[in-house]
Amino acid sequence: DQQVKQNSPSLSVQEGRISILNCDYTNSMFDYFLWYKKYPAEGPTFLISISSIKDKNEDGRFTVFLNKSAKHLSLHIVPSQPGDSAVYFCAASGGGSGDKLTFGTGTRLAVRP
Amino acid sequence: EAGVVQSPRYKIIEKKQPVAFWCNPISGHNTLYWYLQNLGQGPELLIRYENEEAVDDSQLPKDRFSAERLKGVDSTLKIQPAELGDSAVYLCASSLGSYRDEQFFGPGTRLTVL
Numbered sequence: 001d002q003q004v005k006q007n008s009p010s011l012s013v014q015e016g017r018i019s020i021l022n023c024d025y026t027n028s029m030f031d032y033f034l035w036y037k038k039y040p041a042e043g044p045t046f047l048i049s050i051s052s053i054k055d056k057n058e059d060g061r062f063t064v065f066l067n068k069s070a071k072h073l074s075l076h077i078v079p080s081q082p083g084d085s086a087v088y089f090c091a092a093s094g095g096g097s098g099d100k101l102t103f104g105t106g107t108r109l110a111v112r113p
Numbered sequence: 114e115a116g117v118v119q120s121p122r123y124k125i126i127e128k129k130q131p132v133a134f135w136c137n138p139i140s141g142h143n144t145l146y147w148y149l150q151n152l153g154q155g156p157e158l159l160i161r162y163e164n165e166e167a168v169d170d171s172q173l174p175k176d177r178f179s180a181e182r183l184k185g186v187d188s189t190l191k192i193q194p195a196e197l198g199d200s201a202v203y204l205c206a207s208s209l210g211s212y213r214d215e216q217f218f219g220p221g222t223r224l225t226v227l
Contacts, residue, residue, distance in 0.1 A: 004155075032213060043117070043204055043218025044156065089155050099211055100169065103155025 003027045004092050006104035014112050019077040021107050023090030026071065031094035034101070035064060035075050038087045047088075048075070080111045115139070117219035119205050125225045131193035134222045138187070138207030145182055146216065147190050148204040156204055156218075162188065195226045 005024045013019045021035075031052040036044035050057040050064045050073070057064050063076045077084055090104040118137040126132050138145050143164050148156035159178070161169040164185035173180065177196070182188040192199055202221040208214040 009153075036218075041220060043206070043220050045218065046215045091155070093213075099213065100158050100161075101156075101216070103157070105153060105155050 001026075002105075003030075004090055004102050004104040006088075006090055006107050008107050009105070010108040010110070012110045012112060013080045015082055016079045019075075019080045019084065019109055019111070021075040021077075021088050021090075021109065023073050023075075023104055024071060025073075025092050027092070027102075028071065029094055030092040030102075032092065033064070033066060033073050034091045034093075035062075036089045036091060036103075037084075038089065038106070044089055052094075077109075080109075082111045082113050085109055085111050117205055117207055117217050119203075119219035119222055121222055122220060123223050123225075125227065126195055127227050128197055129194040131191065132195050132224060133192075134190045134203050134205075134224075136188045136190070136205030136219060138205070139217055142207035142209055142217070143185070144208045144210060144214070145188050146206040146208075147180060147188070148206065148218075150202040150204055150221070152201070159190070192224075195224075197226050200224055200226045 003026050034049040035047040037047045038044040048059050048062050050066050066073045087106045087108050089106045091101045093099050093101050120135050145162040147159040150156045160173045160180050162182045180190045202223050204221045206216040206218045208216045
């Protein structure tokens with residue numbers, strides 16, 4: 001049972017344009033959501049998070065939007081840079097899963113120069 | 114400040130052999146996690162330690178997997194005997210406290226079981 005889903009395995013975007021990565025979840029008890037970025041041969045690194053009491057959180061070029069009624073969150077990167085090319089994982093915690101992080105399957109972002 | 118250190122980075126063994134992975138967390142981080150990442154999947158928690166105590170090991174296959182965190186610092190994850198399906202990346206992470214604190218991941222150990 002995949003409680004956190006990233007339905008797009010890959011995304012290609014032109015440098016300078018907006019990248020939008022999507023994530024859906026099924027567990028309505030999740031109350032904390034995170035995005036991690038992973039480069040090849042490295043461990044994931046934390047990017048940005050959002051609590052369920054908010055619907056938006058910004059950090060520089062990165063913005064996460066949360067739509068609780070749709071059980072959907074998205075990560076916007078503006079403007080996209082070639083160094084943003086990586087695999088992005090959505091993760092969620094809370095509710096019946098305790099505080100354990102449940103990760104999605106990841107989306108590979110390629111930013112073309 | 115040094116990050117999470119894992120060794121070895123790569124390991125190739127034959128099935129039925131034992132294997133061990135080592136992790137040294139960031140200094141001062143009380144919580145340590147071991148994750149399993151299969152190809153094309155996200156990390157899945159195997160075990161979480163708060164200092165020396167394993168507080169969540171519900172996902173650890175205890176028939177062949179074991180872990181320890183002596184003295185509440187570094188940790189070892191062992192598989193004995195390894196099976197073909199154990200081929201994956203084993204990630205270690207650490208954080209100051211609970212899941213709501215940022216988790217810092219090591220580079221992982223890529224295990225190949227032949």
